[in-house]
Amino acid sequence: MALVVQKYGGTSVGTPERIRAVARRVAAARRRGDDLVVVVSAMGDTTDDLLALAEQVTGRSAPGREHPRELDMLLTAGERISMALVAMAIREEGEEALSFTGSQAAIITDGTHTAARIVEVRADRVREELARGRVVIVAGFQGVSRDREITTLGRGGSDTSAVALAAALRADRCEIYTDVDGVFTADPRRVPGARLVPEVSHAEMIELAAAGAQVMHPRAVEIGARHGVDIRVLSSFREEGEKARGTLITRNPRRMEELALTGITSARGHAKLLLRGLPAGMSTPTTVLARLAGAGVPVDMIAEHPEGDGRIGLQVTTWEDALPRAREVMDELMRDPGGTGWEVREELARVALVGSGMHGRPGVYARAFRALLDHQVEVHAVSTSAISITLLVPAEREDDALRALHSVFEMELVGERVENAPEAP
Amino acid sequence: MALVVQKYGGTSVGTPERIRAVARRVAAARRRGDDLVVVVSAMGDTTDDLLALAEQVTGRSAPGREHPRELDMLLTAGERISMALVAMAIREEGEEALSFTGSQAAIITDGTHTAARIVEVRADRVREELARGRVVIVAGFQGVSRDREITTLGRGGSDTSAVALAAALRADRCEIYTDVDGVFTADPRRVPGARLVPEVSHAEMIELAAAGAQVMHPRAVEIGARHGVDIRVLSSFREEGEKARGTLITRNPRRMEELALTGITSARGHAKLLLRGLPAGMSTPTTVLARLAGAGVPVDMIAEHPEGDGRIGLQVTTWEDALPRAREVMDELMRDPGGTGWEVREELARVALVGSGMHGRPGVYARAFRALLDHQVEVHAVSTSAISITLLVPAEREDDALRALHSVFEMELVGERVENAPEAP
Numbered sequence: 001m002a003l004v005v006q007k008y009g010g011t012s013v014g015t016p017e018r019i020r021a022v023a024r025r026v027a028a029a030r031r032r033g034d035d036l037v038v039v040v041s042a043m044g045d046t047t048d049d050l051l052a053l054a055e056q057v058t059g060r061s062a063p064g065r066e067h068p069r070e071l072d073m074l075l076t077a078g079e080r081i082s083m084a085l086v087a088m089a090i091r092e093e094g095e096e097a098l099s100f101t102g103s104q105a106a107i108i109t110d111g112t113h114t115a116a117r118i119v120e121v122r123a124d125r126v127r128e129e130l131a132r133g134r135v136v137i138v139a140g141f142q143g144v145s146r147d148r149e150i151t152t153l154g155r156g157g158s159d160t161s162a163v164a165l166a167a168a169l170r171a172d173r174c175e176i177y178t179d180v181d182g183v184f185t186a187d188p189r190r191v192p193g194a195r196l197v198p199e200v201s202h203a204e205m206i207e208l209a210a211a212g213a214q215v216m217h218p219r220a221v222e223i224g225a226r227h228g229v230d231i232r233v234l235s236s237f238r239e240e241g242e243k244a245r246g247t248l249i250t251r252n253p254r255r256m257e258e259l260a261l262t263g264i265t266s267a268r269g270h271a272k273l274l275l276r277g278l279p280a281g282m283s284t285p286t287t288v289l290a291r292l293a294g295a296g297v298p299v300d301m302i303a304e305h306p307e308g309d310g311r312i313g314l315q316v317t318t319w320e321d322a323l324p325r326a327r328e329v330m331d332e333l334m335r336d337p338g339g340t341g342w343e344v345r346e347e348l349a350r351v352a353l354v355g356s357g358m359h360g361r362p363g364v365y366a367r368a369f370r371a372l373l374d375h376q377v378e379v380h381a382v383s384t385s386a387i388s389i390t391l392l393v394p395a396e397r398e399d400d401a402l403r404a405l406h407s408v409f410e411m412e413l414v415g416e417r418v419e420n421a422p423e424a425p
Numbered sequence: 426m427a428l429v430v431q432k433y434g435g436t437s438v439g440t441p442e443r444i445r446a447v448a449r450r451v452a453a454a455r456r457r458g459d460d461l462v463v464v465v466s467a468m469g470d471t472t473d474d475l476l477a478l479a480e481q482v483t484g485r486s487a488p489g490r491e492h493p494r495e496l497d498m499l500l501t502a503g504e505r506i507s508m509a510l511v512a513m514a515i516r517e518e519g520e521e522a523l524s525f526t527g528s529q530a531a532i533i534t535d536g537t538h539t540a541a542r543i544v545e546v547r548a549d550r551v552r553e554e555l556a557r558g559r560v561v562i563v564a565g566f567q568g569v570s571r572d573r574e575i576t577t578l579g580r581g582g583s584d585t586s587a588v589a590l591a592a593a594l595r596a597d598r599c600e601i602y603t604d605v606d607g608v609f610t611a612d613p614r615r616v617p618g619a620r621l622v623p624e625v626s627h628a629e630m631i632e633l634a635a636a637g638a639q640v641m642h643p644r645a646v647e648i649g650a651r652h653g654v655d656i657r658v659l660s661s662f663r664e665e666g667e668k669a670r671g672t673l674i675t676r677n678p679r680r681m682e683e684l685a686l687t688g689i690t691s692a693r694g695h696a697k698l699l700l701r702g703l704p705a706g707m708s709t710p711t712t713v714l715a716r717l718a719g720a721g722v723p724v725d726m727i728a729e730h731p732e733g734d735g736r737i738g739l740q741v742t743t744w745e746d747a748l749p750r751a752r753e754v755m756d757e758l759m760r761d762p763g764g765t766g767w768e769v770r771e772e773l774a775r776v777a778l779v780g781s782g783m784h785g786r787p788g789v790y791a792r793a794f795r796a797l798l799d800h801q802v803e804v805h806a807v808s809t810s811a812i813s814i815t816l817l818v819p820a821e822r823e824d825d826a827l828r829a830l831h832s833v834f835e836m837e838l839v840g841e842r843v844e845n846a847p848e849a850p
Contacts, residue, residue: 016478016481016482019482020482050506053441053506053510054509054510054513056441057441057444057445057510057513057514057517058513058514058517059517063513066513066516066517067512067513067516069523070509070510070512070513070516070523070524071509071513073505073508073509073512073524074505074506074509074510074513076505077502077503077505077506077509078502080498080499080501080502080505081475081478081499081502083498084479084495084496084498084499084502085478085479085482085495085499087492087495087498088479088482088483088488088491088492088495088496088499089482089483091491091492091495092482092483092484092491098494098495099495099498104573125573148529148550
């Protein structure tokens, strides 16, 4: 008998029919003898609908900035609805079940409304009810602070709830049900021939997620890495029993090849800043980064080059939505510490090639560049880590870059072909 | 500086615009120096929409019977949404505000899901926040049991929450905002010339509410009576400052006349059962009532008459929706203890004339009968209490009966004319 935490996302509980499908899956697992904790997101567009109501009532485009506590109170209604309905549906399948809010499940967070961090999961009531043979449904995305204030976890919140519960309960398995079959070597809608990755390490998954793979939030994977929780990502749209193993995120993935790449992902909305004629010196990059950070401009990559005459140039990549603030900072920097000019290159995509197998193998780097050169994709910036290579390319060449890289590393990518991969609804 | 509890019903918070209107009213009261606790219902049709979802998920027409705990969990999402939005809107008006669930406000109930009774209101956090100068919004209709289970109060729940909070906080005033101007001498949509009642006693209001006046639930008025809470019912659709005093429910209403009637109300859906040829004897009515109660048939009035030959007849009034069960019980009663036959008269309306002034004055009774006779309205049953006369009439003559009674008691009815009474939306 295993203890299993299952998490179902918004599309997986998006309609009464989908909720009944989830209930059948849970009941089948229960009848096989597993103890089950089921973490749910809000149904479909509920969270967006609630947010729209708050915008109408307040006349503000981001009501959470002005009313963080009340926005959390509002949004937590979403999972409350889905968890009660899922509990009813499981009971209709003949299994005992009951639902708990984040507060009742004692998911304790700090007091940062709209973006709280989990500090502890006590889950005493969850344990008690499991011991009574009941399926326990827990609201994802929400918790309670030590001051008894209701909080939400922000982006990736429900995944984070599930993995944190799995860690606290020392669950045997943590299953994240979503609307895709798992993690792919590249986005199958964009790269024909993209394949399912059977196993990845936590570190690889964090890189993939940070680089745009939307299957799982990196924050949840980090908790899994820290507490040694194996996480399986799989589709709730596959029928029970259908061959669908999904992707296992685990500490030591089994690999056939020594050089193994796990995936290529991408995201748009990036931009590059070029600052020219800054004074050379150790303190200049620090000053630039501090000023940008002070204005709330996030920085992704940074590179420095000498220009001669005691001057340097700096290239900084950021996100397009930060450009208005970035432009103001660059104007200031031209006056102090002084510079000769700045430029912005917008509409860039960030493409990342991820895999622990590339560590210490400069050949990968060279082959990636060669592939892009062969397809005449201009590279605007590049950065490497132990397990990834990140490249900025023009957004309109994003798909060409993905396909070129997928094609040149075809042999090293660890994926498996998936038959009849269902489209997300 | 007064402590005021205000309650806003579903139509009063039905849209973002209505919520902003509520916020303006609350902020104006706050600026006049009052401390405010605001109790809210779910927005408009939210509760019905959630109930429909539960019906779809479970395939049951009354999901609360099978899943009472989870239905409570589901429905409490409704007030959570409205209370957070109301708090945001009040903050937008420049006043400090925060919302509490029934659980956070420590509205402690018994464990009867879907129809819990309040056993205690601790409201410690409410008091703390009031002391900090904040407006406190509290979810109506919901509480928490001593086992930390979320409960709902059933019918009239939000009114009940408001009056119970007013009692616990020893509030100076309890204001129930609704979509009508207050309590009328009769339904103004049916009786031209119906007038607003400025003051009624709790006992009169309980009679009026039980007899069909939907302005306030009798249960909430009972709590007000027990704890001496004065309750003012008034319209949230009147602008601030507009002359609109509503109706004050109070222990000792001020009256101009000694014989004062407060109102005439009515409700359809009643029926009369006539059982003939039952054995005479003390135990027969008890047996009949016990069998009806055992089958879940509620009884309103009962009357016995002798038939001779050691036999009696019984007339019992009930509600039409209980007739299928009532018919089965009557068939059984004909076999044991034995009877000669039964009849049912359906489509009756229950008309009640209420007022403490009628106590000990048989003239009222006679004038009521005479008025109905003059208008050829047949009376199928009659019952009196210290402060009311209740009559069953054919449903199709309901309006005629209301108007006849209103006309004959015109001088004694305590109401005031209301200018431009706005229609409920």
